[in-house]
Amino acid sequence: MPVKSEHIPRATIKRLAVYVQVLENLIREGTDVISSELLAKACAVNPSQIRKDLAYFGEFGVRGLGYYVKELNTSIKSALGVDRVWRCALVGVGNLGKALLNHHEFKLRGFHIVGAFDCDPFKIGEEVSGLEVVCTRRLKEKVAELGIEVGIITTPPERAQRATGHLVEAGIKGILTFAPTRIAVPDHVFVEYVDFFHHLYALAFNLTLIEDEQ
Amino acid sequence: MPVKSEHIPRATIKRLAVYVQVLENLIREGTDVISSELLAKACAVNPSQIRKDLAYFGEFGVRGLGYYVKELNTSIKSALGVDRVWRCALVGVGNLGKALLNHHEFKLRGFHIVGAFDCDPFKIGEEVSGLEVVCTRRLKEKVAELGIEVGIITTPPERAQRATGHLVEAGIKGILTFAPTRIAVPDHVFVEYVDFFHHLYALAFNLTLIEDEQ
DNA sequence: TGGGCTATGTTAAAAATTTCACATGATTAG
DNA sequence: CTAATCATGTGAAATTTTTAACATAGCCCA
The missing domain is CATH 1.10.10.10 (Winged helix-like DNA-binding domain superfamily/Winged helix DNA-binding domain)
Known part of the structure; x- marks a missing residue:
């Protein structure tokens, strides 16, 4: 198209x-x-x-x-370019990360999460939704091996920049981040921010407005 | 302000x-x-x-x-009106719902999830993150009791409209929905859509663009 | 204490986006 | 087969949003 x-x-x-x-x-x-x-x-x-x-x-x-x-x-x-499969890596296997790994909608819509990464030794080796959690250090190797093109960050905010570094280093050019913080990337990398709080703030603002008007 | x-x-x-x-x-x-x-x-x-x-x-x-x-x-x-606490109800205690209930960031930012609702009899009564899952039918009663002002929808898309109905019925005026579908609400109700796929589609589009350019 | 410096707040210009209005071309009924 | 109808695609107008430019006002140093 x-x-x-x-x-x-x-x-x-x-x-x-x-x-x-x-x-x-x-x-x-x-x-x-x-x-x-x-x-x-x-x-x-x-x-x-x-x-x-x-x-x-x-x-x-x-x-x-x-x-x-x-x-x-x-x-x-x-x-839009979504008439194909996009292979994704998820970094940060916490509450949210696990929920997303179990979220069938991703596969349904062509976004296949084929790698799960974390830097916590207690999580490495654990199996989540049929995927073995791999050390973040091995990201580059796995990205090449699995043909991953998109990174999904679900780390806590303070670790988001490091995760970004690993993804960029691995050659990823598109990142979806759920961490409530800005991340810095080279020009050729696209970042999309999913921030619940932007939306909650917008709601709070609108609700406050109509309250004040009365 | x-x-x-x-x-x-x-x-x-x-x-x-x-x-x-x-x-x-x-x-x-x-x-x-x-x-x-x-x-x-x-x-x-x-x-x-x-x-x-x-x-x-x-x-x-x-x-x-x-x-x-x-x-x-x-x-x-x-x-923005976020220098106060907003009490929230979460509807749909699936993977994502549970992850959000365990997501400390919400409380940290003043959005306290004080009620968890589901219509699945197997989930009702279950405790998640210190909250007992309550039947969606009791939403109205609980909203009044707990002073809830914001609804969070984490149901599957096909049940989002029903959840919306319950929330509106209960007098909720602000809804944050994670369900990948549009919902219909009266004019006085604000809806914010958190849709991962909008973001993923935007990424896919941008990545496809630069690929095509080469 | 006064003058230069600096970054704000604001007004005006530019750019981008949305909406309107209508000519075009396909469908369907007579 | 023809005419009336309808909803698209598009160019122009209106609106909104962003960017630039600058006068204003507070800080800091001599």
Whole structure:
């Protein structure tokens, strides 16, 4: 799936992921065709927004009709590069790390966690969700051996930067981190932050606002 | 902390949360004063951006000097409404739910999970992280009893809407959901989506882009 | 104590993003 | 087969957000 246009807004990518979410629900419900208007309603966005977002990648609709749900879903996933398997390494086998290793949704969506790493000697050798926990020092070796392209950090914040170092050293170019801290990486490495607290803070702010208004 | 200006961009709120993250690291490191330029570097944003974001809420800096780190941190947290305790209910005690119940960071940041709910009879009565799992039907009663204001959904996607219904019914006005699906709520209820896959999709997209370029 | 220095707060410009409006082209009913 | 209808794709307008520029005000040193 070639990109039609130069730069694609980050917000567009985020919305495309939402469209996929909603489209997969529609597929399960058996809906064959949907208009940008209805899809927009389900995603809580503007219909033009959807059409514009899709236009970055090509023409997927049928005028006078709408979009074929399955086809559109396939096209978006192809555009995003998630129509394939991505092999991932998880660093930090604590509570959250274990939960993610047991989270079937990852495999379901093409993100296969094929390596689990920790620096705690008590955890090394332990088996979690069919994976043996390996010493973080062996990350580089394992990344090469298993063809890993994405790193997932679930260490405590104070160890996130070290984990990042190991991942970058191993040649990883994409990192998803759950640690509530900023990490520093070279320019060619992409980082995505999953931070519950950003969201909780946003909630707190909104709830406080409406309280104050009354 | 009164809001100085009318509407505050959502992006600003998100960045304020990042500032807090970085400021708390600076406090730990013993830094007393920081300029918008250095703080900007640490947060990977533009210095003007920081000054503008802060200007929505007031004047916190000292000209010619910068910002007192502790004071700024306190001010931002007050502006966001996170200088207090928020009591939360968690619905869906699966892998992820359990991991979050054991995640100390929540309490550390003022979000106290004081109720754990599930509809699975096998889980009801079980104790997780010092909390007894209660039947979701009793949510309303417990929300009133415990003064809960925020709901956290960690159910599978197909049960997220039902959980939402229970939370809304119980009078909850802020929901953080980890379920990879959109949920429908009345206008007065705020929803924040924590979706790993949005982030993974964004990574996949960026990684695919640079691959294609070569 | 006063002048230079420095980084803020703010106003104005630039850029990016979202929304609107409509021509285009496909579908469907008569 | 034709005409009416409909929803897309797109270019232009409106809005929002970000960045730059600078006047202002507080610190620090002579």
